[in-house]
Amino acid sequence: MQITLKDIARMAGVAESTVSRALNDKPGVGKETRLKILKIAKENNYRPNQLARGLAAKKTNMIAVILAEMDSPGNIEIVKSIEKAAEKRGYQIILCNTNNQEDKEESYLSLLESNQVDGAIFIGGKLVGSHLLKASFSQDNRIVLVNRLAEENFFTSVLTDYSQGLYKAVEHLLKENFKKIALVCGNRDNLVEEEKISGYKNALRDSGLEVNEELIFSTANNRQAGYNVFLEIIEGDVIPDSFISTRELTTIGLVEAIKMGGYFIPDDFAVVGYGDNILTSVIDPPLTVLGEPVEKLGKSSLEFLLELINEKMDSQQIKVLTPELIIRESSISKYN
Amino acid sequence: MQITLKDIARMAGVAESTVSRALNDKPGVGKETRLKILKIAKENNYRPNQLARGLAAKKTNMIAVILAEMDSPGNIEIVKSIEKAAEKRGYQIILCNTNNQEDKEESYLSLLESNQVDGAIFIGGKLVGSHLLKASFSQDNRIVLVNRLAEENFFTSVLTDYSQGLYKAVEHLLKENFKKIALVCGNRDNLVEEEKISGYKNALRDSGLEVNEELIFSTANNRQAGYNVFLEIIEGDVIPDSFISTRELTTIGLVEAIKMGGYFIPDDFAVVGYGDNILTSVIDPPLTVLGEPVEKLGKSSLEFLLELINEKMDSQQIKVLTPELIIRESSISKYN
Numbered sequence: 001m002q003i004t005l006k007d008i009a010r011m012a013g014v015a016e017s018t019v020s021r022a023l024n025d026k027p028g029v030g031k032e033t034r035l036k037i038l039k040i041a042k043e044n045n046y047r048p049n050q051l052a053r054g055l056a057a058k059k060t061n062m063i064a065v066i067l068a069e070m071d072s073p074g075n076i077e078i079v080k081s082i083e084k085a086a087e088k089r090g091y092q093i094i095l096c097n098t099n100n101q102e103d104k105e106e107s108y109l110s111l112l113e114s115n116q117v118d119g120a121i122f123i124g125g126k127l128v129g130s131h132l133l134k135a136s137f138s139q140d141n142r143i144v145l146v147n148r149l150a151e152e153n154f155f156t157s158v159l160t161d162y163s164q165g166l167y168k169a170v171e172h173l174l175k176e177n178f179k180k181i182a183l184v185c186g187n188r189d190n191l192v193e194e195e196k197i198s199g200y201k202n203a204l205r206d207s208g209l210e211v212n213e214e215l216i217f218s219t220a221n222n223r224q225a226g227y228n229v230f231l232e233i234i235e236g237d238v239i240p241d242s243f244i245s246t247r248e249l250t251t252i253g254l255v256e257a258i259k260m261g262g263y264f265i266p267d268d269f270a271v272v273g274y275g276d277n278i279l280t281s282v283i284d285p286p287l288t289v290l291g292e293p294v295e296k297l298g299k300s301s302l303e304f305l306l307e308l309i310n311e312k313m314d315s316q317q318i319k320v321l322t323p324e325l326i327i328r329e330s331s332i333s334k335y336n
Numbered sequence: 337m338q339i340t341l342k343d344i345a346r347m348a349g350v351a352e353s354t355v356s357r358a359l360n361d362k363p364g365v366g367k368e369t370r371l372k373i374l375k376i377a378k379e380n381n382y383r384p385n386q387l388a389r390g391l392a393a394k395k396t397n398m399i400a401v402i403l404a405e406m407d408s409p410g411n412i413e414i415v416k417s418i419e420k421a422a423e424k425r426g427y428q429i430i431l432c433n434t435n436n437q438e439d440k441e442e443s444y445l446s447l448l449e450s451n452q453v454d455g456a457i458f459i460g461g462k463l464v465g466s467h468l469l470k471a472s473f474s475q476d477n478r479i480v481l482v483n484r485l486a487e488e489n490f491f492t493s494v495l496t497d498y499s500q501g502l503y504k505a506v507e508h509l510l511k512e513n514f515k516k517i518a519l520v521c522g523n524r525d526n527l528v529e530e531e532k533i534s535g536y537k538n539a540l541r542d543s544g545l546e547v548n549e550e551l552i553f554s555t556a557n558n559r560q561a562g563y564n565v566f567l568e569i570i571e572g573d574v575i576p577d578s579f580i581s582t583r584e585l586t587t588i589g590l591v592e593a594i595k596m597g598g599y600f601i602p603d604d605f606a607v608v609g610y611g612d613n614i615l616t617s618v619i620d621p622p623l624t625v626l627g628e629p630v631e632k633l634g635k636s637s638l639e640f641l642l643e644l645i646n647e648k649m650d651s652q653q654i655k656v657l658t659p660e661l662i663i664r665e666s667s668i669s670k671y672n
Contacts, residue, residue, distance in 0.1 A: 062443075070415075076406065076412070092443055094447075095431035096428075096429075096431070097419065108428070278585070279615060282588060282618045
């Protein structure tokens with residue numbers, strides 16, 4: 001049975017007019033109340049204008065792929081995989097880059113709201129905010145998230161198990177007899193990076209080792225940041241014997257700095273990077289990486305989205321894929 | 337004064353109904369006649385439904401950027417430059433990838449035809465066909481081409497002078513005392529590649545050298561093709577002492593094959609690559625490249641497009657930019 005505005009009002013303990021204002025993006029509702037109402041609506045599969053949309057919606061066979069970062073070669077690989085899968089099903093994609101800006105994300109969402117695309121796939125980005133939550137139910141759930149977290153499991157998602165990936169990387173380095181493993185990751189207020197950190201810590205603890213917080217470095221995701229962090233590290237108190245770097249551009253800068261400093265990989269420092277793609281494959285020496293399952297991430301997200309578009313999915317589905325550790329020269333100890 | 341259907345019919349020497357069919361994509365007009373009519377219409381700035389569009393067109397502040405190849409890091413840099421310039425002017429871009437397929441290009445053009453975007457920038461691709469010609473005048477010229485040629489100068493364009501770029505590269509290698517310069521380029525039916533070949537040939541001839549056709553190799557634009565072409569070359573009759581490789585992915589494969597073969601760069605073979613970006617910058621040894629003016633290509637194309645959208649441009653404008661030769665280790669002779 002369809003839930004009504006009245007039901008939501010009762011469940012939220014507010015007036016019906018408040019629910020209406022919250023669901024229609026009108027002012028006069030506090031932030032928390034608004035979020036509470038949106039969550040209830042989503043949880044109960046509220047669909048405000050299904051009939052209206054059914055009448056208006058002409059299939060466009062276009063899908064919006066909304067990227068938080070275009071600089072990542074891994075993201076571009078996911079896009080290519082979505083595109084390949086879409087082509088087989090007679091869909092074309094249009095690509096949007098938000099640069100992690102929420103206002104841009106909202107503008108691109110208007111493509112979905114005005115039915116210029118049949119659905120949208122979001123790749124990466126910050127914790128899902130209320131505008132996406134609202135769009136998801138008002139637009140018949142035609143949204144799939146890739147490598148993006150929401151506070152609750154409100155979205156059909158395809159996720160990489162970053163924690164498991166980092167766990168594997170640490171295990172491998174320990175097996176190669178590296179003892180002081182530094183982690184170079186992103187900002188800790190990013191949930192995805194927090195997951196990576198927890199995988200790193202768990203692996204150390206499970207091997208009976210202590211976690212040294214001084215060996216965890218949060219940097220921006222660019223080449224210069226990777227370069228600079230190495231300079232900072234070798235002037236620090238605790239000198240690591242190996243690095244796990246969780247993002248591509250940072251890894252490139254880090255490797256450059258190690259080589260510029262006259263050090264050798266893996267003799268002086270072992271390196272495990274992130275992303276098995278053309279960029280990391282060009283690095284010398286050949287780089288051990290956590291290969292993200294880009295092909296599967298793309299294909300599964302497209303399949304999920306088509307199920308949603310064709311109303312063949314009853315409830316949110318979440319698929320979790322594990323990165324593969326691809327071992328190459330940069331992390332093989334010569335003194336083993 | 338506005339040109340009419342009747343005027344076009346008279347100039348083309350055909351019936352008015354034929355003109356109408358040609359301009360409205362209806363069957364019953366031969367290919368050549370159709371192209372002739374389209375060209376006359378374009379040349380005389382025919383604008384069929386200006387009033388209708390004026391009434392219907394709501395500004396969306398979105399621009400479509402239509403890429404022929406997403407694999408090229410240089411193209412992605414151009415996109416980023418367009419995006420930066422667009423943001424400053426209050427526009428957002430949506431990115432479309434045609435993989436050089438004409439039917440995809442037509443689908444994406446529908447974004448422009450249905451006024452879902454205010455204009456379109458095309459980056460790269462084959463010689464412009466009649467569908468683009470038609471779209472250009474029926475959509476008030478809201479199209480700019482980047483690095484894409486049209487048979488006649490019907491389009492506002494920003495172009496890289498590839499011929500001049502290759503000329504510089506050959507001059508440089510000759511000055512470094514390399515004598516047998518091989519050219520690894522794309523398919524010769526691609527006008528852009530033909531331009532590169534002519535720059536290569538001109539530089540040799542201007543230095544009083546003969547052109548050896550056996551040193552010109554056309555390959556696909558991917559890593560494997562670059563790898564394979566080197567294997568082919570070293571088993572050939574004429575062994576070069578240096579390479580100019582005109583595309584990024586091919587260059588990477590070529591450099592890999594040289595190193596895998598146990599040869600040294602530049603000692604055994606000098607290499608000049610294409611594109612000054614993160615991918616080529618990671619190659620070891622540091623690679624001499626022809627740096628495409630990606631920043632300017634992006635910025636100028638966006639500026640042109642906004643002039644067209646705001647009807648501030650009277651006739652087609654064409655801007656030609658020259659690539660810069662960035663000299664690094666891979667092409668410096670040690671025996672000079």
